[in-house]
Amino acid sequence: MLELIRKKIEQNKSISEDEAYFLYKEAATEDLKECAQLAKNKYHTKEAATYLVMSILNYTNICVAGCKYCSFYAYPHQKEGYLLTYEEVTKKLDLWIEKFNPDLVSFNGGFHPGLKLEDYASFFEKIHNNYPNLTFYEMTVAEFIFSCKRSKLSLHAGARLLKNSGTEWVTGGGAEILVDSFRKRQSPGKFSVEEYYDGQQAIIEEKIGSTATMVIGFDESLEERFEHLRVLRNFQSKMDNKLASFLCWTYKPYNNELGGTEISNEEYLRWLATCRIYLNNFKHLRTSVLTRNEGAFEGLAFGANDFDLPIEDEVTQKAGSTISHEFDELLEFCKKSGFTPVRRKVFKNPSAI
Numbered sequence: 001m002l003e004l005i006r007k008k009i010e011q012n013k014s015i016s017e018d019e020a021y022f023l024y025k026e027a028a029t030e031d032l033k034e035c036a037q038l039a040k041n042k043y044h045t046k047e048a049a050t051y052l053v054m055s056i057l058n059y060t061n062i063c064v065a066g067c068k069y070c071s072f073y074a075y076p077h078q079k080e081g082y083l084l085t086y087e088e089v090t091k092k093l094d095l096w097i098e099k100f101n102p103d104l105v106s107f108n109g110g111f112h113p114g115l116k117l118e119d120y121a122s123f124f125e126k127i128h129n130n131y132p133n134l135t136f137y138e139m140t141v142a143e144f145i146f147s148c149k150r151s152k153l154s155l156h157a158g159a160r161l162l163k164n165s166g167t168e169w170v171t172g173g174g175a176e177i178l179v180d181s182f183r184k185r186q187s188p189g190k191f192s193v194e195e196y197y198d199g200q201q202a203i204i205e206e207k208i209g210s211t212a213t214m215v216i217g218f219d220e221s222l223e224e225r226f227e228h229l230r231v232l233r234n235f236q237s238k239m240d241n242k243l244a245s246f247l248c249w250t251y252k253p254y255n256n257e258l259g260g261t262e263i264s265n266e267e268y269l270r271w272l273a274t275c276r277i278y279l280n281n282f283k284h285l286r287t288s289v290l291t292r293n294e295g296a297f298e299g300l301a302f303g304a305n306d307f308d309l310p311i312e313d314e315v316t317q318k319a320g321s322t323i324s325h326e327f328d329e330l331l332e333f334c335k336k337s338g339f340t341p342v343r344r345k346v347f348k349n350p351s352a353i
């Protein structure tokens, strides 16, 4: 089977789910790694290792979704809940700019029942005017769908509203495991797979950039993981490969209802390699320093070509992530893994091309 898979990769043909199962479950690690490198080479050099300095600005933790794996949220009546003012947001941004010179800042909050999409749009417009040199990821797909509903706007009308206020990017956050059985079990207050992809489609069709994400290591079955990949690969084809990148990170099990234990780096690397090979319609595959720390750099030899150096992310930090600001030390780990890191510019928005 391995030879057949190698041939398919060389010819840029999609592998089947059975072949992906075989790779993930049975292939020797060296063979899996070699196949992932072959797949990476279809788009990049073997040595490719680009990165951005990035921060996540958690503007609110108030959320009514109640996901069992989340360590971050507070319900509206709880005293731990917060919503940052515009001044508090800009104070954070100014501090990060001064200390870290980030390339990208991503706004990420929760399903705040008091915020409408119009509030987001005018807030982002102000941010764009004051920070014209910084790129922002504004909302996740899941937050976007929620606030469209709050505003009684169709998804397309909502995406147009954001676009007209200057939004360039929304991210594919809120995907976790995009399978309804998993969502019913762990995040019934979040949207169904169909609704999620309707949101992605509206965003792309209104020429806003978007990305694909996945989180592994909850209690999902292997079948659920593969279903996530199958539906995503089909969606990416339907959208003419407009999703700019795929990022897989891992669940942190602390301070939440679901609990559990973290998966090993070996499991992460094998899954990352499988994603690179199976998702042959994604050019950029990103490895997660935020959740794997130095272990993430090994992902570059398992098919990834890109990563972030994170500054802050309350969501994963509350669940157990640790963030190092010793960027030079982190980049040394990258070099020790045999790669020369190159700081890149933010990708061009493929939906606008």
Ligand code: SF4
Pocket: 063, 064, 065, 066, 067, 070, 071, 072, 073, 109, 110, 111, 142, 187, 190
């Ligand atoms: S994961 Fe997101 S949507 Fe779910 S409870 Fe946490 S903040 Fe809310």
